[in-house]
Amino acid sequence: MNENLISLNQLPANQLGKVRQIRSHGITRRRLLDLGLIDQTLVKALQTSPAGDPTAYQFRGAVIALRAEDASQIMIELVSESR
Amino acid sequence: MAITIALAGNPNTGKSTIFNSLTGLNQHTGNWPGKTVANALGRFTHNGRNFMLVDLPGTYSLFASSLEEQIARDFICNSKPDATVVVTDATCLERNLNLVLQILAITPRVIVCVNLIDEAKRKGIELDLRKLEDLLGVPVVGTVARSKKGLEQLKDTIEQMVSGTITLKPIQVAASHAPDGSVAKSAAEDDKFIASIVQTAEEIARQVVSIRQAEPHQTDRKLDNILTSRHFGIPIMLALLGLVFWITIAGANYPSALLADWLFWIEDRLSGFLMRLPNPVWLHDLVVLGSYRTLAWVVSVMLPPMAIFFPIFTLLEDLGYLPRVAFNLDYYFKKACAHGKQALTMCMGFGCNAAGVTACRIIESPRERLIAVITNNFVPCNGRFPTIIALVSIFTAASAGVLGSLTAAFFVLASIVLGVVITLLISRLLSLTFLKGIPSSFILELPPYRKPQIGKVIVRSLLDRTLYVLGRAVAIAAPAGVVIWIMANVLVNGQSLLAHSADFLDPFARLIGLDGYILMAFILGLPANETVIPILIMSYLATGSMLELDNLAELHKLLVDNGWTWLTAVCTILFSLNHWPCGTTLWTIYKETQSWKWTWVSFAVPTITGFFLCLIVAQGVRFLGFV
Known part of the structure; x- marks a missing residue:
């Protein structure tokens, strides 16, 4: 396995990541794919809700909120150059 | 006999505004305006012809799980409307195209309505709608539903499609994987189908959308940082x-x-x-x-x-x-x-x-x-x-x-x-x-x-x-x-x-x-x-x-x-x-x-x-x- 992969919920705010593997399954997986979260998609972490969870993520021009449990099933690779 | 037109689209695209403007009918599902939770019906007349407009629930997809998606899918698959208008959000076209492509996999009789083009312009997002029309092979109409801009053209297009005066050359996306709307295929095939749709949407958006600003949704992010902030x-x-x-x-x-x-x-x-x-x-x-x-x-x-x-x-x-x-x-x-x-x-x-x-x-x-x-x-x-x-x-x-x-x-x-x-x-x-x-x-x-x-x-x-x-x-x-x-x-x-x-x-x-x-x-x-x-x-x-x-x-x-x-x-x-x-x-x-x-x-x-x-x-x- 690639050592550099982290899960999406570990992505710091305002940092970019690239999706490498989606471990979620069932309805959740389907829903994420439908929203355009597939392999190689660029994701940016935005703000976290007042209680610390869920977190908002931006990808493909839309903002989607995910709970930490769900985000932890999405493996990403940090992308250094933040636009 | 009225001609049936289905109205589909992602949530929050102004679909209901379009429905209301076209039919002039206040839809009442429950008592909460603006929320479509059941199929709302409305009628309108254009150039002497009668049209029946069916407002489908706002969905991101047609093939997933929720009741609303089932309603939308069943209507398009089983009732076979004469045309389906897919309302999309100009400020977030790429994501919206996923649904357009999914519907195109079921029926070629699709009109893409790109709504909120005024908002997109304000955010520095420019769209080449002619190019989009070429790529998708079906008619594309830009609208600003709240000020009724483009709605006449939308009605004209609907009428032309119904009369068969438009040649449709719908884009073929992974036709071999296209679900028939009923039986779920294997998970892997499913994944492949969605992936090809998302990639096609990305490719189309790359050619159609040009963004003038580094961060077009800057104001939204600022508002979010206040309205959902930890302390406030x-x-x-x-x-x-x-x-x-x-x-x-x-x-x-x-x-x-x-x-x-x-x-x-x-x-x-x-x-x-x-x-x-x-x-x-x-x-x-x-x-x-x-x-x-x-x-x-x-x-x-x-x-x-x-x-x-x-x-x-x-x-x-x-x-x-x-x-x-x-x-x-x-x-x-x-x-x-x-x-x-x-x-x-x-x-x-x-x-x-x-x-x-x-x-x-x-x-x-x-x-x-x-x-x-x-x-x-x-x-x-x-x-x-x-x-x-x-x-x-x-x-x-x-x-x-x-x-x-x-x-x-x-x-x-x-x-x-x-x-x-x-x-x-x-x-x-x-x-x-x-x-x-x-x-x-x-x-x-x-x-x-x-x-x-x-x-x-x-x-x-x-x-x-x-x-x-x-x-x-x-x-x-x-x-x-x-x-x-x-x-x-x-x-x-x-x-x-x-x-x-x-x-x-x-x-x-x-x-x-x-x-x-x-x-x-x-x-x-x-x-x-x-x-x-x-x-x-x-x-x-x-x-x-x-x-x-x-x-x-x-x-x-x-x-x-x-x-x-x-x-x-x-x-x-x-x-x-x-x-x-x-x-x-x-x-x-x-x-x-x-x-x-x-x-x-x-x-x-x-x-x-x-x-x-x-x-x-x-x-x-x-x-x-x-x-």
Whole structure:
């Protein structure tokens, strides 16, 4: 396995990541794919809700909120150059 | 024969605005404008031809799990509309194209409507719609639905497609993987199909969309950083809600008094007119003192707060604030083993619990949907919270003016917060008992904020709400008045039926801080909650301590004369917040769950909660000797 992969919920705010593997399954997986979260998609972490969870993520021009449990099933690779 | 046109699209794309503008029909699914939870139908005529427009639920996909997606998919697959208009958001075209491509995999008869192009321009997003048309191989029309821009062209295009004058060369996306709409294929094939769609959308967007700014959604992000911030997110939410209540309370006073004066002036005329006719006195009393007066009370006491609260709350919805509420509160719903979208269905419940129950379809997990359905009643609907407002105003606003209305707003806000807390506790309790399970996933879009169409929203929802209340007043309050009058005037053993029933209920009602008349008003108010206070007033008046009540300020005196203390008011408010759902809501729950069992549970859970809460409060306060 690639050592550099982290899960999406570990992505710091305002940092970019690239999706490498989606471990979620069932309805959740389907829903994420439908929203355009597939392999190689660029994701940016935005703000976290007042209680610390869920977190908002931006990808493909839309903002989607995910709970930490769900985000932890999405493996990403940090992308250094933040636009 | 009308030609059938389906209207599909992602949520928050202005699809409903397009539907309304095209058909000129106010769609009414529940009582909450702008939310499509069932297929809404509308008709329009263009160049002499009749079209039937079917508004499908807003969905991201056609092939996933939720009930709404099934409805949309089944309609496109089975009803085979003559054309399907897919409404897309110009500010987020790439994501929206996923649905377009999915629908194109089912039918080539698609018109892509790119809406909100003005917003896109403002955000520095430019779109080459001709290029998009070339790439997709189906007609593309740019619109600004709220100012009706492009709608004529959309109608022209629909007509051309139906007449067959447009050549369709729909793009082929992974046709071999295209699901036929019924049987699910293997997961891997499914993945491949979606991936190819998403990649195609990305490729098309790359060629069509050019972005002038580094971050086109900058303003949205700034707003989000304030409205959902760690320290201010929840305080701002409470402040906004409090503000809405304050405007409602402060604003309702004057029209209430005006309406009361006017309606009771009419009562005098009506009374004089009936007296001159050769009909028996009891008929006069039945019509004037029974029917008309109850109707007048519903209109004067209940209508103003409903007509003010509703439009303001709709503005918050129009702005796009409600998904942020769900975002802010999801953590607490997760702790209760429920779904954050339950916060959205609760917001719908403010308008009407029946609409809130229907809105629970947005929650995919059946377990979490049932929890949301059963607990929806803990949010006071538009027919109940004027009761809370009226009682709070009467018992707290000793100091009139701004301070009085602020105090009242605070107490109303407090009772709503209590409702939310009870919702969370009961949700948790249900998760531990009848509806065991772990929280499912939470995926919620935070759509771009939109400038609310202030004038349009206020006028329309004011009008809607007023007509709705007037309709209910005539259909339910007037007959209820007749029932009350008959009960108050039919004597058995020298005592009226009303007194007998109240006496029967009284010992039990006293136990929970109410009295027999209050409990009976709640029971008779089952068909419509807005009749509870009017029925109560009628009952007290009928028992004779006072014959005339033509001034709102006298209501306080009437209640106190009948033995009310602040504890009675508190318990009545608590019971109003926590008792059985109204008849319409119960029927909706049955339709949504298809189960008498869950309908009964939905009846019992808030009722039992209310009894225990009132019992504890009443006995506790009495034990401590505060009253």
